Amino acid sequence: MSVEAIPDPVPGPGEVVVKVAACGICASDLHFIHGEMPLPAPTPLTMGHEPSGTIAAVGPDVPVWREGDPVSLHAGKVCMACARCAAGRLEECRNPQVMGIHYDGAWAEFVRVPWYSMARIPPGVSFEHAAIACDAVSTPYAALIDRGTVRPGERVGIWGIGGLGTHAVQIARMAGASFVVAVDPIEAARERARAVGADLALDPSEDVPGAIRDATHGRGLDLAVDAIGRSAVVRQAMFSLERGGRIVLMGQSMESLDAGPILFLSFLGTSILGHLGYSKAHLEQVLDLIATGRLDLSRSISDRLPLERVQEGVERLTSKEESTVRLVVLPNGEPPAPGS
Ligand SMILES: [Zn+2]
Ligand SMILES: [Zn+2]
CATH class of the missing domain: 3.40.50.720 (NAD(P)-binding Rossmann-like Domain)
Structure with missing residues (x-):
């Protein structure tokens, strides 16, 4: 792993670029970094699949979304080539791709995503909580409520x-x-x-x-x-x-x-x-549960690291010497308060 300067992404049709406020480090990232699971994408690859941020640029043919909107990012893209995608059953795509594993993720200042992957952050939810809402909360939510x-x-x-x-x-x-x-x-x-x-x-x-x-x-x-x-x-x-x-x-x-x-x-x-992952509906429900205080994430952010120290975060999670819930990377410095 290394931290390198690369060109800022530019949104294509149907895509937006999000300025990343926070992104979690997940145990599943470690499996790929340490070679315990095969990475499906060619390297170099930017990892990170648990982000929140603010829309920085909107490409052509994107409905509704505007620059400045605060968003959580569902970590998935559909293939638009299988029979289910062709039938419009996008959530049931046979070949879904995962952010930070199949395509560049959000341990970065900016990330490029399809417009349909975003969920609006409700008022009162911090960017850190809106980030870990993807995966760290939505995956167990989907696993218990739907699958289980x-x-x-x-x-x-x-x-x-x-x-x-x-x-x-x-x-x-x-x-x-x-x-x-x-x-x-x-x-x-x-x-x-x-x-x-x-x-x-x-x-x-x-x-x-x-x-x-x-x-x-x-x-x-x-x-x-x-x-x-x-x-x-x-x-x-x-x-x-x-x-x-x-x-x-x-x-x-x-x-x-x-x-x-x-x-x-x-x-x-x-x-x-x-079981794997979660749907957009799960993510939106989780964000609402955080906003209304039904889900209390006050113990969930174990530490916050600048992007330059992401490797340190990976090492800390690997060593298991401390018991963490989530280490989060803040690629653009201290995130703004919700709604500001
Ligand atoms: Zn994960
Ligand atoms: Zn598909």
């Missing part, structure tokens, strides 16, 4: 209490879960999980299924979310579930899944559900 179909009164477990997992605990509470358990090897992460609403926080080296059965009168969980992407987590989650329970795979890795004996899954009627 969490219902009021259900018992929910979250494995991995980092950026996405911390918000998953909050979303489970907000959705009306009657019991939320958080599992993480780091004490500071377990403490944070309790502070944001977990009823129980466990170290994965403990007898997690046993502790969950004790705490739920022998019943276990309706929904388990793996925010890490490990077979060991899925097996532990599987043995923590109530009959008919669901596991949502929210963490990404190249590890092969070994979820234990198929007979157990069949006998217990367990569903294992893959």
Whole structure:
């Protein structure tokens, strides 16, 4: 990784250029930087898929949006070539591209995006919170509410209490879960999980299924979310579930899944559900929930770094020595207050 000067992007038809106010550093960025997952785009590539900012330039054929509008950026582009795109089902595109992975992202002063990828930031939401609303909050929101179909009164477990997992605990509470358990090897992460609403926080080296059965009168969980992407987590989650329970795979890795004996899954009627990302509707709902105070992100910004120090942020997240929710990069200095 290096920080280099490149020409400012110019918007083409249907595109805008956004002056980036803030952009999160995500654990999934690390997998690509460290070569654990294959990067689908040729390098050099500008990473960063969790940005907010202000529209700096509007290209031809862009509806409604104007220079100066404050926006969160959904990290996706559609292919406009598959059968679903041709049918106008853009949200269901078969070959979606992800910002900062397939095309240049927002660890930069300016980023070029399609007009349909933007969501307006509601009054009162800071640029930092509007940035992490993309992915760090919207992905667990989509994973729990849509993919995991969490219902009021259900018992929910979250494995991995980092950026996405911390918000998953909050979303489970907000959705009306009657019991939320958080599992993480780091004490500071377990403490944070309790502070944001977990009823129980466990170290994965403990007898997690046993502790969950004790705490739920022998019943276990309706929904388990793996925010890490490990077979060991899925097996532990599987043995923590109530009959008919669901596991949502929210963490990404190249590890092969070994979820234990198929007979157990069949006998217990367990569903294992893959999940990636979030839709524009999720992002807009999350921004509204932040604006109305239903979702409190006051603990979510762990540190703020200028663009020159993005590498330091990546190293800090890699070392796992500190338990962070989100480190954010501020490429254009201190962002303005919302609405100013
Ligand atoms: Zn991410
Ligand atoms: Zn498509």
